[in-house]
Amino acid sequence: MKRIGLSVNGSPHELEVEPRELLVYVLRERLGMTGTHVGCDTSSCGACTVLVDGESVKSCTMLGVQAEGRSITTIEGLASNGELHPVQQAFHEQHGLQCGFCTPGFVLATVSLLEENSSPTEDQIREGLEGNLCRCTGYHNIVRAVQAAAGKELPA
């Protein structure tokens, strides 16, 4: 077992983990934050996307021990004071979800994308979200939601 300290959504946590525990299971099973989903377990679908020091990472492809000292943001940490994060609000308003399973990953991938490029074109949005899969194939409204969150005029 290894003792690690990490910050999750601004709160410090110290815990003992087995080296083989993936970050996504540390978040879900140790810290009880089940908003981060396990979709494919093969680094493909992006449902487990979280922010590590502000950048999108697939938490099924990172060990908990590698998160020592890092600052993690999960979907539970985006809203503040009862107000949705602007990206969450945009997904809500543009109906950027159907079943919702992939949504936490898409929202966090979008936060990271907009941090790197605050005014992406439609092509840049589609390429920027290529690490996230929506099995309902609701990509059209997801792209609209990102455009809305970026303050873009929406196509009709």
Place this chain on the structure above:
Amino acid sequence: MIPAAFDYELAGNIDEAISLLGQSGEAKLIAGGHSLLPLMRLRFAQPDLLVDIGRIDDLSYVRDAGDSIAVGAMTRHADVAADPLLGADCGILAETAAQIGDPQVRHRGTLGGSIAHADPASDLPTVLLALDAEFDVRGPAGDRTIAAGDFFTGFLESALEPTDVLTEVRVPKLDGPATYAKYNRRAQDWATVAVAAVQRNGGTALALTNMAATPVRALGVEQALADGADAATAAARVGEGTNPPSDTNGSAEYRAHLATVLTRRALEQLSA
């Protein structure tokens, strides 16, 4: 899927990593982990000790080294892709890094990790082979430099010894065009086939992804071009010295055809 149990040690510097690697015959280095962890989850790899070099920050850099550019082995794909010096003087490396996986993968995966993993379906080894890159390696006996052409020795096998650490990659500054033509069927897929073409020192160097057990130079094409052949005639020789795999993404025959088409297009792009 959970990896098999292993011990984990964090290395504070390169020499400590080498010493830790020597503690077990089944130890593996982990950098970004984006080649190794997927294999460990499937239990295709079951190291008994992981030595983490992810916190050795002085292995992450891009520096002007005169005629070449030096890139630290722990430099992440996202940082290679966005680097202005590489963008200006070795654009093919930055552009290829930007095509790897997806943004999340590029935030973790590293240049050195991709090279050391030595997957013939990887993009960067092929580009580095076409660039005649040099790799600096440190082991228990000291430092040495390995040419890209001597590095890839077999499927997922390289000239690295179990206690070696890849520390730096040097690529030439280019004054001619270079391109990486990659074909994949879906976003974030590995290349079915890809071709790197670099015009340099009055000649053209080409290397191929996923056309053999290692990245390979297209020596037949290079010779044909040196003899004055046009793009289509030279591209027809791309199959020489290859042994393409057959898998769910394509048969060997399909890959051979694809390599010919991509090579012709890459050569036409170089002369456009």
